[in-house]
Amino acid sequence: MGRKLDPTRKEKRGPGRKARKQRGAEVELARFLPPGKCGLGRPAAAPRRPRPSDRRVSSRRAGDRQGGAAAGQTARGRSGFSDGNSKWLAPAKAKKTQPKGNHVELSSDGEVEEGSWEMEEEEDGSSEEMVDDYGASSSEEEELLPIEKAALKQKSDSEYDSEEEEEEEEEEEAEEASKQKMGQKEEEGPDLQLNLDIDEQFKLPTSEEIEKEDILFICDIHNSSAVHDSLTVFPPAEPPDLHVIHQRIQGNMEVLQDFVVKREEGRSRQEYLALLRRDMAAYYSYSDFLLAKLMDIFPLPELINFLEANEVPRPVTIRTNTLKTRRRDLAQALINRGVNLDPLGKWSKTGLVIYDSTVPIGATPEYLAGHYMLQGASSLLPVMALAPQENERILDMCCAPGGKTSYIAQLMKNTGMILANDSSAERLRSVVGNLHRLGVTNAVVSNCDGRQFPKVLGGFDRVLLDAPCSGTGVISKDPAVKTNKDEKDILRCAHLQKELILSAIDSVNAASETGGYIVYCTCSIMVEENEWVVDYALKKRNVRLVATGLDFGKEGFTRFKDRRFHPSLKSTRRFYPHTHNMDGFFIAKLKKFSNAIPQAQKEPAAEAAAPSAVPETVMEPPPKKKKPEGSKADKEQKLPQPALKKKRSLQAQRRPLKA
Numbered sequence: 072m073g074r075k076l077d078p079t080r081k082e083k084r085g086p087g088r089k090a091r092k093q094r095g096a097e098v099e100l101a102r103f104l105p106p107g108k109c110g111l112g113r114p115a116a117a118p119r120r121p122r123p124s125d126r127r128v129s130s131r132r133a134g135d136r137q138g139g140a141a142a143g144q145t146a147r148g149r150s151g152f153s154d155g156n157s158k159w160l161a162p163a164k165a166k167k168t169q170p171k172g173n174h175v176e177l178s179s180d181g182e183v184e185e186g187s188w189e190m191e192e193e194e195d196g197s198s199e200e201m202v203d204d205y206g207a208s209s210s211e212e213e214e215l216l217p218i219e220k221a222a223l224k225q226k227s228d229s230e231y232d233s234e235e236e237e238e239e240e241e242e243e244e245a246e247e248a249s250k251q252k253m254g255q256k257e258e259e260g261p262d263l264q265l266n267l268d269i270d271e272q273f274k275l276p277t278s279e280e281i282e283k284e285d286i287l288f289i290c291d292i293h294n295s296s297a298v299h300d301s302l303t304v305f306p307p308a309e310p311p312d313l314h315v316i317h318q319r320i321q322g323n324m325e326v327l328q329d330f331v332v333k334r335e336e337g338r339s340r341q342e343y344l345a346l347l348r349r350d351m352a353a354y355y356s357y358s359d360f361l362l363a364k365l366m367d368i369f370p371l372p373e374l375i376n377f378l379e380a381n382e383v384p385r386p387v388t389i390r391t392n393t394l395k396t397r398r399r400d401l402a403q404a405l406i407n408r409g410v411n412l413d414p415l416g417k418w419s420k421t422g423l424v425i426y427d428s429t430v431p432i433g434a435t436p437e438y439l440a441g442h443y444m445l446q447g448a449s450s451l452l453p454v455m456a457l458a459p460q461e462n463e464r465i466l467d468m469c470c471a472p473g474g475k476t477s478y479i480a481q482l483m484k485n486t487g488m489i490l491a492n493d494s495s496a497e498r499l500r501s502v503v504g505n506l507h508r509l510g511v512t513n514a515v516v517s518n519c520d521g522r523q524f525p526k527v528l529g530g531f532d533r534v535l536l537d538a539p540c541s542g543t544g545v546i547s548k549d550p551a552v553k554t555n556k557d558e559k560d561i562l563r564c565a566h567l568q569k570e571l572i573l574s575a576i577d578s579v580n581a582a583s584e585t586g587g588y589i590v591y592c593t594c595s596i597m598v599e600e601n602e603w604v605v606d607y608a609l610k611k612r613n614v615r616l617v618a619t620g621l622d623f624g625k626e627g628f629t630r631f632k633d634r635r636f637h638p639s640l641k642s643t644r645r646f647y648p649h650t651h652n653m654d655g656f657f658i659a660k661l662k663k664f665s666n667a668i669p670q671a672q673k674e675p676a677a678e679a680a681a682p683s684a685v686p687e688t689v690m691e692p693p694p695k696k697k698k699p700e701g702s703k704a705d706k707e708q709k710l711p712q713p714a715l716k717k718k719r720s721l722q723a724q725r726r727p728l729k730a
């Protein structure tokens with residue numbers, strides 16, 4: 072049935088199922104449509120590909136004619152169709168060129184599936200007349216009236232010409248646009264380069280512009296506060312353009328990095344630094360005091376990275392509770408609940424970082440069962456530096472909310488004893504809840520002032536002191552730190568930290584076989600709260616700094632501005648959000664080698680060193696000590712009355728003899 076299928080040829084599919092069901096639609100439409108031949112009037116020199124409209128018209132005309140004349144004809148060189156529709160589907164006797172890879176097939180329903188048509192061209196460029204499968208050729212054009220022929224010819228010419236003109240116009244426009252762009256680049260290239268060079272030269276704003284921006288900034292602050300205080304509101308002023316400020320910061324940074332070459336004549340470096348500090352304070356919403364402190368700690372390029380990192384929250388991390396589960400099992404359970412996570416890093420065997428989750432991390436059944444603890448990555452480092460051993464006595468002096476305490480119990484495998492102390496009774500509630508949930512059984516909770524703790528209890532093997540601080544390392548969690556901290560707050564925290572670290576050292580037993588260590592840590596990056604405090608402890612107690620055991624982190628400062636610290640402070644570690652992607656943290660590990668307090672031995676040593684201060688050239692003998700005048704009278708008062716009278720009588724008898 073039908074033509075043979077060539078599997079090497081990929082034929083285009085015909086109409087869909089709905090179109091196949093409408094059998095004989097071409098025949099019915101041919102009764103109402105005027106006969107015509109599309110595609111005539113095409114120039115011979117430029118043959119074109121037949122359009123779908125040509126195929127539809129030819130099929131309709133073929134169906135109209137095959138009703139009578141072509142009933143019993145068969146095509147030359149090919150066998151006729153043997154199905155039930157062979158009377159009106161029999162091909163005509165006209166000559167037809169076999170197309171390459173495209174022909175008309177009959178579907179299983181006996182319908183025509185149209186393929187792409189091709190015309191065979193001659194070598195001289197002229198095309199043969201197009202013949203379809205049903206015998207419709209261009210020679211039958213004679214049946215049309217002259218007016219119809221002219222109309223069809225004009226229509227086909229106009230369609231073909233309009234398409235060619237549109238394509239040519241689009242190509243010409245594209246070429247002209249590309250030529251214009253190239254010409255503009257060639258002609259205006261030097262001018263544009265000059266403009267760029269001019270724009271790259273950063274210039275400091277005048278004092279008038281700075282005053283104007285200050286007035287706008289003050290008005291905005293006053294208006295925001297006046298809404299709550301019912302004060303007089305100034306007329307609305309335009310807020311400072313942050314985009315302009317950001318560009319000015321970048322230009323200022325470029326000048327400061329190569330100040331000798333790019334600086335403006337007559338301008339000092341202090342003027343550039345003052346403008347940079349003012350712009351960064353306005354752009355990142357920091358107080359002038361805090362930004363000045365940060366500029367002293369970080370180089371300028373690193374300072375920008377630090378400020379940008381504080382605008383982005385740190386990743387959510389959890390710590391696996393190995394007292395109840397393993398990290399692999401916990402990770403699989405959370406993945407099954409739709410949590411996207413990864414191991415925290417090679418330095419941690421229990422940490423996991425959470426990227427996103429379809430369930431709340433703090434309310435899963437695993438969390439309620441105590442399989443993990445929500446804890447920052449930087450909070451794991453102090454416990455790792457402390458390295459607690461089994462069956463030891465550990466003191467956590469500032470334990471709330473209990474993350475580090477539970478981690479210590481996890482490393483000790485619930486052996487020994489942990490004293491979890493905190494001065495706030497309210498915060499101890501969360502400590503008790505977390506210890507019960509995580510299954511910690513070797514902890515004792517106490518509510519005492521850490522500064523007075525050696526009077527309460529001592530003799531611990533190791534002490535962990537996570538001292539209260541200003542919080543400049545956790546600005547991403549608490550943005551209020553940007554503006555609510557001043558010099559008094561920093562010094563107040565530093566004074567408290569000095570008292571706590573001396574108390575922690577006094578609570579440790581230097582004679583411990585396995586311990587004698589103190590770990591001091593803060594979530595601050597201020598030198599006054601970190602290196603300054605540790606250097607003070609080195610002078611006041613018999614301790615020395617040892618390695619923390621952490622493979623990463625930046626070294627602590629040994630010199631800062633006009634201060635010089637002990638060289639061993641290089642063994643301390645600093646962690647920053649822009650370099651380690653965790654909260655800002657400081658960790659120092661101390662080893663106590665004597666329980667004696669050197670402060671009690673300073674007074675006799677100072678008295679012994681006083682005579683040596685006299686110059687050697689002075690050879691005068693030391694003056695004799697004069698007896699006080701009232702010494703004899705005092706001695707006589709101590710004698711009894713008879714002896715005193717006898718003594719006085721003897722003195723009276725000797726006086727005349729001497730005379």
